[in-house]
Amino acid sequence: STVPTYDHCAQAGHFALTFDDGPFQYSWDLAKYLHSRGIKATFFTNGNNWVENFKTATTSTSDGIKSYIDVLKYYHELGHEIGSHTYEHKVLKGLSTTEVEYQMNQQSDLIYEAIGQRPRLMRPPEGELDNAASIVLNDLGYSSVLWDIDSKDYELKGLAYSQNLVRAVVDADSTGGHISLQHDVHEASAVELTPWMVDYITSKNYTFVTVSECLG
Template sequence: MTFDDGPYQYSWDLAKSLNAQGIRSTFFINGNNFVNVETDKLTTSEGEKTYMEVIKHYYDMGHEVASHTYEHKELQGLSEQEIEYQMNTESDIIFKAIGKRPALMRPPTGSYDANALAVLKKLGYSVVNWDLDTNDWRAHDFTQEKAAYQEMDKDTSGTVGHITLEHEVYDQTVNELIPWAIEYVKSKNYQFVTASECIGVEPYQ
């Protein structure tokens, strides 16, 4: 279970809820997308927090903090310098929050080219996309979102796992899809692990 585009107003309580259920997820975050994490604040079940505190909270709750670029820029077609700016600026923010630099990144929209891949490799990143896309950002259609998970019904005995894509910035995702998906995945006897555990790489540099 992986989340893109945060942090946002639901992130603090989502991270806490997942932790309470013994679930560790990976959050691919931006520094300046839905919010500016260095200046904006939010109200949580535990009072007002800064978004830098939210990033630390992910980590404290046992989740992985990974990069989704600083400004949610599609990497395909960007110059080496532009890619480095997006990645290094986000890395600095994450380091400031948790004292570690991410080794996992997800390209916005999942798109990248050979140049981007070479730059990311040079910067020490593993690229992590997904194989089950809920499309929760597109139609906000709960039936459609559930259908993505129900592709697991086709799994064979050789299937070792899936990386699902959700966005923590949508109320329906956080409050409807995720509670349903947790029960559904458990019914399939899968275990929830982080992205780094799923693909066998280190989460931090």
């Protein structure tokens, strides 16, 4: 059968912040900021996307130089959830079974090396799946997580542009459970949009949850 797929939270009043494509140089301090606000988010991670040589690469943070394995460990220590966004950010639609398995298993191994747990949640790159890939994901034991709020932060059109997109969805349904999409590889999204999101969504009396909590 095909992979279970979700795009919003099961419970009214729940909001899941999700971040794709990292970790990258902004991710440590983003995780730290969210923790300082009492928020657990979900990071859909790649191992070979914005960062090459993941296991040896380092980044500067407010806590000094850290490896990207350290960043994954830090997410876990702070209670953030780590999902898979495939190893190389490969669109799974059209790939062979072997290729889909490679993309998922490589990333699962990387996450396991960092935190001693394997991801059960995945987000398909570009949100694209076909039936064949969906069956493989189900066989591997994943759930597929999409979103109902797209900040379009990757278009790099500025803060107001993303704010309007987020407001449009939340103002139309200000009690339903939402999953938002951001990308922690973009500095403006990590350091400008996220604090605004936290304040705005908090003002709507939402409770921030991880995706696992969001799905109930």
